[in-house]
Amino acid sequence: LVERMRAFGTTIFSEMSALAVRTGAVNLGQGFPDSDGPAEMIAAAGEALNSGANQYPPLPGIPALRAAITAHEQRFWGLTRDPDSQVVVTAGATEAIAASILALCEAGDEVVCFQPYYDSYAAAITLAGAVRRPVTLRPGADGRYHFDEAELRAAFGPRTRLLLLNSPHNPTGKVFTADELALIAELCHRHGVYAVTDEVYEHLVYTDAETPHIPLATLPGMADRTVRISSAGKSFSCTGWKVGWATGPAPLVSATLRVKQFLTFVNAAPFQPAVAVALGLPDSYFTEFRDVLQARRDRLVEGLRDAGFGVLPSAGTYYVTADITPLGGADGAEFCRAMPQRYGVVAVPTQVFYDDRDAGRHLIRFAFCKREHVIDEAVRRLRAPA
Ligand code: PMP
Numbered sequence: 001l002v003e004r005m006r007a008f009g010t011t012i013f014s015e016m017s018a019l020a021v022r023t024g025a026v027n028l029g030q031g032f033p034d035s036d037g038p039a040e041m042i043a044a045a046g047e048a049l050n051s052g053a054n055q056y057p058p059l060p061g062i063p064a065l066r067a068a069i070t071a072h073e074q075r076f077w078g079l080t081r082d083p084d085s086q087v088v089v090t091a092g093a094t095e096a097i098a099a100s101i102l103a104l105c106e107a108g109d110e111v112v113c114f115q116p117y118y119d120s121y122a123a124a125i126t127l128a129g130a131v132r133r134p135v136t137l138r139p140g141a142d143g144r145y146h147f148d149e150a151e152l153r154a155a156f157g158p159r160t161r162l163l164l165l166n167s168p169h170n171p172t173g174k175v176f177t178a179d180e181l182a183l184i185a186e187l188c189h190r191h192g193v194y195a196v197t198d199e200v201y202e203h204l205v206y207t208d209a210e211t212p213h214i215p216l217a218t219l220p221g222m223a224d225r226t227v228r229i230s231s232a233g234k235s236f237s238c239t240g241w242k243v244g245w246a247t248g249p250a251p252l253v254s255a256t257l258r259v260k261q262f263l264t265f266v267n268a269a270p271f272q273p274a275v276a277v278a279l280g281l282p283d284s285y286f287t288e289f290r291d292v293l294q295a296r297r298d299r300l301v302e303g304l305r306d307a308g309f310g311v312l313p314s315a316g317t318y319y320v321t322a323d324i325t326p327l328g329g330a331d332g333a334e335f336c337r338a339m340p341q342r343y344g345v346v347a348v349p350t351q352v353f354y355d356d357r358d359a360g361r362h363l364i365r366f367a368f369c370k371r372e373h374v375i376d377e378a379v380r381r382l383r384a385p386a
């Protein structure tokens, strides 16, 4: 293994899912739903499979999917893009993240991101030979995560090439506010920096959030310097299909495509028309989906509180963060390794998403994208430790 990848072990998600399988614990670790997405979408994939859509699709994705991606962006976020030059379909958001970073960063360039961060960010930045400049999100007195303006300003410098932003944010459930985004946009403009935004949870912002989801690309001047990434996995409960996309100005999208063609070339043909169908579902699908997840969040949050965890508010995503100190825990990694024995439940230690592990040492992440009876069983077990 090359020197620069040696610090990266197996991803925490695979490790914790394997632990759940081995021990029979309820898996609230890795974020994947335990029920299928919309029936129309599943049916469309079956039809595509049975009607010969089984060879290489066009490199940037099939036209129907690219058209559906731009129509969806227009409908929900008011962004207008050309489906032929400003969209690329990828193997999940993960490939879009890696390809855009590899396409835009020279070795030694710096990427400003927020920690905790989704684990593939550090690896993709490292593969590019670039350097991450993490800015820490910390829970404030209100329990919500905040960053320090001076710390963000100081992270930008002459070598900054990219700003990488995830909102709604995994693992904290934070949704970045208009003011926070305005500051980020100002710094991108001032330093001539491109943005890559990971918005895979764009439809999962709960009704009690202090802000709706605002794509950074919708701020003045930002559409021209932002690669916006999303994925079907989280919005349509099909994480195993690995259909994602990136949209943005033609030069940035074509740079991303240049790299992407040598990572995977193209992606699973029969899922593409199916995701096009899903993206065209009426608004009611998206609000009902959010409402279902919100009810699951509330169910889990209440159960975690009853079990004695400190619970930080989650305004979006599939996740909620719990503080283990009230239960006598100090180190989330140790705590999570012992959880199958003690509780019969698996969660993920938040510290693995930080460069500065101390900042998240006492925090663990639970996924609530599970059926009610699964959440109830997990809560029953958490209330009655061995
Ligand atoms: N970004 C974030 C913030 C995620 O939580 C995930 C996991 N769904 C991904 C990217 C990867 O998405 P995909 O499975 O579409 O590659």
Ligand code: GLN
Residues within 6 Å of the ligand: 011, 013, 014, 029, 030, 031, 032, 170
């Ligand atoms: N995004 C999911 C999570 O955060 C898992 C993705 C993965 O396993 N790579 O749990």
